[in-house]
Amino acid sequence: MIKLFLPLFFLFSVKAQVLNNYQVLDWNGIEVHWLEDDKFPLYQVVIYFSKGSSSDNPQTYGETKASLELMNTGTNSYTKGQILSSLEFYGTQTQSFVTHEYSTYSYSGLVKDIVPTTKMICHLFNNAAYPKEQVVFYRKKQKEYLSNLVNNHAELADLALRKISLQKTPFAASSEGEIKTIGRINSENLKNKLDELSQRTKKIIYIRGPGESLNIKKAFANDCEWSGTENNTEKKVKKGENNPGLFFVVIPKSTQTQIRVGSYLEPIFKERDELSLLVASYYLGGGFTSRLIDELRTKQGYIYSLDAMSVMQRDYGRSFIRTSTSHQNVQNVIDSMKKTIKEATDPSTVLKKLEQTKKFMNGHYYLALDDKDELLQKIILLEHKGHSIENFKKLPAQLRLIEAKAVAQGVQKSFNWEEQTVVILGPIDQYQKLKKVFKKLEKIDYKELL
Secondary structure (H helix, E strand, C coil): EEEEEEEEHHHHHHHHHHCCCEEEEEEEEEEEEEECCCCCCCECCCCCCCCCCCCCCCHHCCCCHHHHHHHHHCCCCHHHCCCCHHHHHHEEEEEEEECCCCEEEEEEEEEHHHHHHHHHHHHHHHHHHCCCCHHHHHHHHHHHHHHHHHCCCCHHHHHHHHHHHHCCCCCCCCCCCCCCHHCCCHHHHHHHHHHHHHCCCCCEEEEEEEEEHHHHHHHHHHHCCCCCCCCCCCCCCCCCCCCCCCEEEECCCCCCCCEEEEECCCCCCCCHHHHHHHHHHHHHCCCCCCCHHHHHHHCCCCCCEEECCCCCCCCEEEEEEEECCHHHHHHHHHHCCCHHHHHCCCHHHHHHHHHHHHHHHHHHHHHHHHHHHHHHHHHHHHHHCCHHHHHCCCCCHHHHHHCCHHHHHHHHHHHHHHEEEEEEEECCHHHHHHHHHCCCCCEEEEECCC
């Protein structure tokens, strides 16, 4: 056992060393966060913008996502085909990611190609034209995607939980937009939004790669023409509140019932308190050895899979539990879930599985160090919330100190049943049966969510 443990400990220590090679630089007033990693001749650049979908015009909600996603569809100098051929020639992968609070645009490839690739990315930020035919195609595609969610019951249930549980907050709408708002997006909207992100929004450039990755400094200064002079005033966010209750989303047909449970959480500014909530969610639904899986699957056989999470951003947080079951077991699952969560507010109950939960989370921590995409996104979220990477380095040590009492309190804060929004997604005949059991069950047509 000791022979096995020592190599594993050494491996984890080596993985964690990458966090020690983290530097903050100043490029013409713009913060650059460099995570030096020379294991392979590869790079990843992530551009962080301090605005997300909450800055969208309510009439064209979803425009931030569209502006970043359609940047490569054409400029005054290059067609979509030419742009994609250039990026493909350099083996470049691009990706955009939009939350309510912030957005990112990332690109990656071989470090020898980082300068010409960055020049092309800068050209897109400065000259994206959003050809009309490409915007029309995007609108059609997004509308079809949303309309077809009725056939993707798990994703539709996730959307339903967000919209219903966050109804009394500024964060209810999906960053994707809605059918009616997507239909109003045009080329001019997208040019204005990209100009707002590129020229009038706080930016931080995150880089992971060897020293050669820093050769893009001139490209950002001369080609992107970015500086740190943009208006960094943050918009004040109105405080939200919960929308507890039992809701049934009616769909035409299904072979299983989707169940979602969740609530709005007020922002937490102490990392130790936030960690308690995170451990609580892993304790309840993190992997096949978690408390709810043990009860609902192993002991009772009502479900196959389940996951739970408490997620915090800077201005708000969410808790959620996701699972599905057969139509006849819905009441059993909800009753058992409620009972198990109540038991998990007792520290003596939590103590029985706490060490197992910590080991599971510790494993995830070290796996994240190997995933270049996940690691940078975790660091970005951490720093967006005003925390330091030093706290991320200390996570394994902080995790060891978390006690059962703090986790039980985390369960109470995140998953207190009286504060939960419970969403059931299934056909109308099931609603009629459940209405006899749950008298306050509220019916919602799925089309109202799109």
